[in-house]
Amino acid sequence: MQWKGFLGGVLVTLVGLGVGAYGAASLGWIPANADERPGTLERKFAHTALDAWMEKNSPHQENPVALNDANLLAGLKLYRNNCAGCHGDKDVVADFGRAFYPPAPQFSTQRTPGDPDAVLFTFAKRGVRLTGMPAFGGMLKDEEIWTTVLFIKHLRELPPGVAKEWKN
Numbered sequence: 453m454q455w456k457g458f459l460g461g462v463l464v465t466l467v468g469l470g471v472g473a474y475g476a477a478s479l480g481w482i483p484a485n486a487d488e489r490p491g492t493l494e495r496k497f498a499h500t501a502l503d504a505w506m507e508k509n510s511p512h513q514e515n516p517v518a519l520n521d522a523n524l525l526a527g528l529k530l531y532r533n534n535c536a537g538c539h540g541d542k543d544v545v546a547d548f549g550r551a552f553y554p555p556a557p558q559f560s561t562q563r564t565p566g567d568p569d570a571v572l573f574t575f576a577k578r579g580v581r582l583t584g585m586p587a588f589g590g591m592l593k594d595e596e597i598w599t600t601v602l603f604i605k606h607l608r609e610l611p612p613g614v615a616k617e618w619k620n
């Protein structure tokens with residue numbers, strides 16, 4: 453009958469942890485503010501789960517929008533209208549986007565996201581839970597999202613005609 457005592461102990465521990473977590477939450481011990489940067493551990497854990505979900509739920513295909521000036525220009529407009537306010541414009545950091553927790557990565561001034569187009573498409577279409585990243589699926593057509601992703605991926609190597617428009 454020893455295992456019964458063991459299981460009882462496990463149960464008491466679990467209930468204790470649950471009560472403790474609830475207590476910590478109701479006493480205001482769990483930070484809820486946005487004016488700090490997420491710690492390394494939090495970022496690593498959250499991003500592992502996030503990247504795995506996005507990858508699993510992405511359409512696993514190439515970007516169906518052809519790489520040419522017209523489509524890059526269309527993507528530029530879509531990006532400026534829908535994303536730049538949080539992800540930054542030409543040489544401009546978006547203070548609004550930086551004020552979120554976690555902050556919006558600055559695609560224009562910091563880094564081009566390395567994920568495949570289909571994963572970025574899923575980020576934009578489905579949004580990211582408990583962050584400032586909205587789900588654009590209800591606001592933009594799939595083709596518009598692919599076109600925006602095309603622009604983001606080529607932001608650092610724009611052909612002259614498109615680069616001229618990006619400077620404005």
Ligand code: HEC
Pocket residue numbers: 502531534535536537538539549552553554555556557565566572573575576580583584585586588600601
């Ligand atoms: C209201 C602010 C806001 C707007 C507008 C916005 N985003 Fe975001 N976005 C965020 C935030 C905040 C994150 C960070 C989420 C995280 O770290 O988990 C993010 C993350 C992302 C990511 C994941 C990038 C990575 O490598 O971690 C992609 C891709 C993305 N956004 C695409 C877009 C696109 C495309 C648009 C426009 C159609 C857009 N976002 C508009 C706030 C925004």
